[in-house]
Amino acid sequence: MSQIQIAEIIEQISQEIEVDANGQAKASVRATARLAGVDDESIRKALKSSADLAPSKLAKELMLQGFETADLTEWKTKGIPDVAIAIILEYYAYEAGRYCTKQARLICRSFNTIGIRAWIQNKLGWTKPASNSETAMTQIQLLAAIAQQMAQQEQHLLQQQQQQTEILHRLKAVEVEQDRVNTPCGHKYSVVGFANLQGLEISVKEAGTKGKKASALCRKQGIEIERIHDPRFGQVGLYPESVLIEVFKAEQS
Incomplete structure (x- = not known):
């Protein structure tokens, strides 16, 4: 998956992620599933299984981190908190066996550097309350800018690869x-x-x-x-x- 595609996914789920006044972030089940590269029904089933006698492996992972069955049930309608999103992404990146996804690994790798909460705050342009004289970029403007920047970086990389290929062909011709x-x-x-x-x-x-x-x-x-x-x-x-x-x-x- 390319950075351009990841940027497109981020833009598509922008309406389903939010951050409150305290900086705590959360995302819908659908948005979390899009980030992990799985269908949202898989995550819904995992959350629902927390109330079963034999909860799923993902549900166990979440409960081991201190979340209660009631929490997992509530997330299906009220959104998944940032800490839980990180656990879910790590699960689909490395622990889900044949259900692991490359997309989850790429997203998880990015989150490991700045943290899921900081990432969502950044994507939504959240900052501590500012004075009236200060202005901030809107959520849509920030997301659009990030998506454009990522697309430009990937385009630049493709151009560099093409130039390197051309140089190799020229060197071979010179050698002959x-x-x-x-x-x-x-x-x-x-x-x-x-x-x-x-x-x-x-x-x-x-x-x-x-x-x-x-x-x-x-x-x-x-x-x-x-x-x-x-x-x-x-x-x-x-x-x-x-x-x-x-x-x-x-x-x-």
């Missing part, structure tokens, strides 16, 4: 061109340069083996082997294209 030498008897290449030109992957060991065979053919045909410095391998030989074609064909046959 650097390995090529114009001589009276035609183009000469190193083994690696020729392999790159052909779009072939070649290991250091394979390059060494092919280099020995190319050297043997050159000596047999009375062709002088030129050598150039290579930062990766030290001195490497340059062989006529015709010799390298013969070596590579022999390896493939």
